[in-house]
Amino acid sequence: MKKNLNKEKTEKVIIFGNGQMANLAHFYLTHDSPYEVAGFCVDKDFLKENSFNNLPVVSFEDVEAIFSPHVFKMFIPISYKNVNKLRAKKYYQAKDKGYELISYLSSKATTWPGLVIGENCFIFENNVIQPFVEIGNNVILWSGNHIGHHSKIKDHCFLASHVVVSGRVTIEPYCFLGVNATIRDNVVIEQSCVIGAGTLILKSTTKNGVYIGPPAKLYSLPSDKLKNI
Ligand SMILES: CC(C)(COP(=O)(O)OP(=O)(O)OC[C@H]1O[C@@H](n2cnc3c(N)ncnc32)[C@H](O)[C@@H]1OP(=O)(O)O)[C@@H](O)C(=O)NCCC(=O)NCCS
Incomplete structure (x- = not known):
């Protein structure tokens, strides 16, 4: 894997989450990657605000209808909750939806x-x-x-x-x-x-x-x- 020395934004990404981990992921991708963050998604039960960092937040349940996996990739920066099982669960669910994970x-x-x-x-x-x-x-x-x-x-x-x-x-x-x-x-x-x-x-x-x-x-x-x- 090559490092992100070329910072030209060539691909669009949706980040899972709207907390500190998502905030960090947005920061790092924006300043040090070829990925442009286009929005965020969270589980429907956690969808309280429609925007985060001035970008749209949509429900994970509906994300593929709004941000097609043919156009957008996904990044799931969930921490170590349940000894990493929560991140693994979301990783497999996003793959089942057809997303490529960056x-x-x-x-x-x-x-x-x-x-x-x-x-x-x-x-x-x-x-x-x-x-x-x-x-x-x-x-x-x-x-x-x-x-x-x-x-x-x-x-x-x-x-x-x-x-x-x-x-x-x-x-x-x-x-x-x-x-x-x-x-x-x-x-x-x-x-x-x-x-x-x-x-x-x-x-x-x-x-x-x-x-x-x-x-x-x-x-x-x-x-x-x-x-x-
Ligand atoms: C191992 C760990 C997960 C256990 O967490 P916990 O179940 O909340 O445990 P507690 O903090 O209640 O501690 C329970 C006992 O184990 C001891 N203990 C806990 N972690 C310890 C460690 N890393 N080294 C030595 N002793 C430890 C505590 O002193 C306590 O002993 P006591 O009952 O005699 O007072 C946790 O202490 C730990 O090390 N977490 C990692 C922290 C870290 O790296 N954070 C960065 C995240 S990005």
């Missing part, structure tokens, strides 16, 4: 030729993605992760910021990795795991597992009693 790869990410990235991926700035990495469909890499060589991140995963994925790691579908998690080389993170913020994973995990590292302890002295700082 991916956004920040021009400020570091990548190498031959990178494989699926559909509906949202890859923010300062991700370092080494050679021979494969990224599946519907994956979100928030800012600043390191994805080591020959690693595979499968469908519907979400990596928060500054996760270190060492070389030859496999992350199975529907995983969530919190900020500053660290994954040792050759490890497999099995399906639907949650890796808590700051957690160090040294061995392969078990499916649906929640892993948390040691939290910080309160020191015995308050800060104004420390001698060396």
Whole structure:
């Protein structure tokens, strides 16, 4: 996948959502992609306003009648709710409607030729993605992760910021990795795991597992009693 160095708007996209994630997607696509955002869609029950960021908002149920999948593409920047299952559900529903789902790869990410990235991926700035990495469909890499060589991140995963994925790691579908998690080389993170913020994973995990590292302890002295700082 090529980065978006040519910013000429050549294709039109509808974004799912009208909250902060949709706002961010609109911002990144507008400033750093060849896609022009033409509007937004939300589930009918959530349709309270007809416009967002000065663009139309329509119901997801009716979107294909207004923004034809023959003309418009779609982007679904839903966060990690229900351990990514909500985003996956909408991803499959949009595909069933006939939409092609775009991916956004920040021009400020570091990548190498031959990178494989699926559909509906949202890859923010300062991700370092080494050679021979494969990224599946519907994956979100928030800012600043390191994805080591020959690693595979499968469908519907979400990596928060500054996760270190060492070389030859496999992350199975529907995983969530919190900020500053660290994954040792050759490890497999099995399906639907949650890796808590700051957690160090040294061995392969078990499916649906929640892993948390040691939290910080309160020191015995308050800060104004420390001698060396
Ligand atoms: C793992 C996680 C999902 C659990 O969430 P939760 O169910 O709401 O858990 P709680 O915050 O209620 O914490 C439960 C216990 O686990 C501990 N714990 C939670 N997360 C921890 C972590 N990452 N490391 C160490 N301990 C942790 C808490 O200290 C608490 O311990 P206690 O019962 O002894 O007080 C969450 O803590 C986490 O790490 N989320 C990721 C945050 C993140 O990366 N956000 C960025 C999103 S873009």
